[in-house]
Amino acid sequence: MKKLIPIAATTALLLTACSTGNYAATQIPTKPSPSAAAPPTPTEPKACTDGKDPLASYVPPATLPKPEEPVTGYLKTIRDRQRLIAGVSADSLHLGARNPITGQIEGFDIDMVKAVATAIFGTWEGHLELRVISSPQRIPSLQNGSVDIVARNMTINCERWDQIAFSAEYYRSGQKTLVPLNAKETSVKQLSGKTICAPAGSTSLTNLIKENPAVKPITADSDTGCLVLFQQGKAYGISGDDTVLAGDAAQDPYAKVLTAERFSEEPYGLGIKKGNVDFVKFVNGVLAQMKSSGAWMESYNAWLMPDLGKLTTPPPAVYGRTQ
Structure with missing residues (x-):
């Protein structure tokens, strides 16, 4: 059966490497999926070899400095520059994707950095630069x-803590698999010998091979790259975060996600350069405010709930890291 690459996928292939300016939170209404199920209760990641909790970040300040108040450290560097520079995706539907109608990048992840920019400057408009990066570019950037x-x-994990710093957890995803709509398989363990795509430089690739060493893994630098390989018949399926796969399935009527199987826990954190501890603390304060004010839940309901199900509370923050 011939497949047509959706407009959203082909548009993403034409993305520029850098995007600047103002981005309105425009949301194209999405009808809730009748098959959407609430995510399972997450299990906590194991402690790192040094005994540290990988989810533990730095305690936020009791109060955040107001935009007109003086600041120091890396926060002052951002203030002096008059813009926050955020590395984002522009082809992960519902997380960070360019709206083909407005041309603006929007999604759940984008709402997180809009909130940080607003806390720094009083408004994100005119003060937020979105730079489109691939999965392998996240840490080097x-x-x-x-x-x-x-x-x-x-995903927050021990290995990455050795290279960068993380905010407190702001979302808990999990790995699933996308396959053709008429596929008979119900588990990734049944995909032995099949070519499965996962983003390069991602935990998804490692988890896929661990879950079924008999698959034939291939990679792409972006989520859309995997989707295109799937649509071209070069990959039988895609393995990745349920958030990303929900967006892929929404773009391709010939695809489905194996919703009954979730074989990893993927706690999301905002990545920050190692050593910028004061900025991490500030960001944690912003996330705490979003969770307590209802802004986090509003963003989740707008972008992710229709495909991933209802949540009653955001993931709790874990603090206690000192170095």
Whole structure:
């Protein structure tokens, strides 16, 4: 059966590497999926080899400095520059994707950095630069200082803590598998010998091979890259975060997600350059405000709830990291 690549996918292939200016929170209404089920109760990631909790971040300040109040450290660097530079995706539908109608990048991850920029400047408009990066570019972009923060469905884990710093958890995803609509398989363990795509530089690739070493893994630098390989028949399926796969399935009527199987826990954190502890604390304060004010839930309900089901509370923050 011939497949047509959706407009959203082909548009994403034409993205520029950098996007600046103002981005309105425009949402194209989405009808709730009748098959959407509430995410399972997450299990906590195991402690790192040094005994530290991978989810533990730095305690936020009791109160955040107001935009007109003086600041120091890396926050002052951002203030002096008059913009926050965020590394994001522009092809992960509902997380960070360019709206083909407005041309603006929008989604759940984008709402997170809009909130940070608003806390710094009083408004994100005119003060937020979105730089489109691939999965493999997330950590290098922070290490070389080309972005201040990464909001790109990035899993917090021990190995990455050695390279960068993370905010407190702002969402808990899990890995699933997307297959053709008429596929008989119900588990990734049944996909032995099949070519399955996962983003390069992602935990999805590692988890896929661990879950079924008999699959034939291939990679792409972006989520849309995997979707295109699937639509071209070069990949039988895609393995990745349920948030990303829900967006893929929404773009392709010939695809489905194996919703009954979730074989990993993927706690998302906002990535920040290692050493910028004061900025991490500030960001944690912003996330805490979003969760307590209802802004987090409003964003979740707008972008993710229709495909992933209702949530009653955001993921709790874990603090206590000192170095």
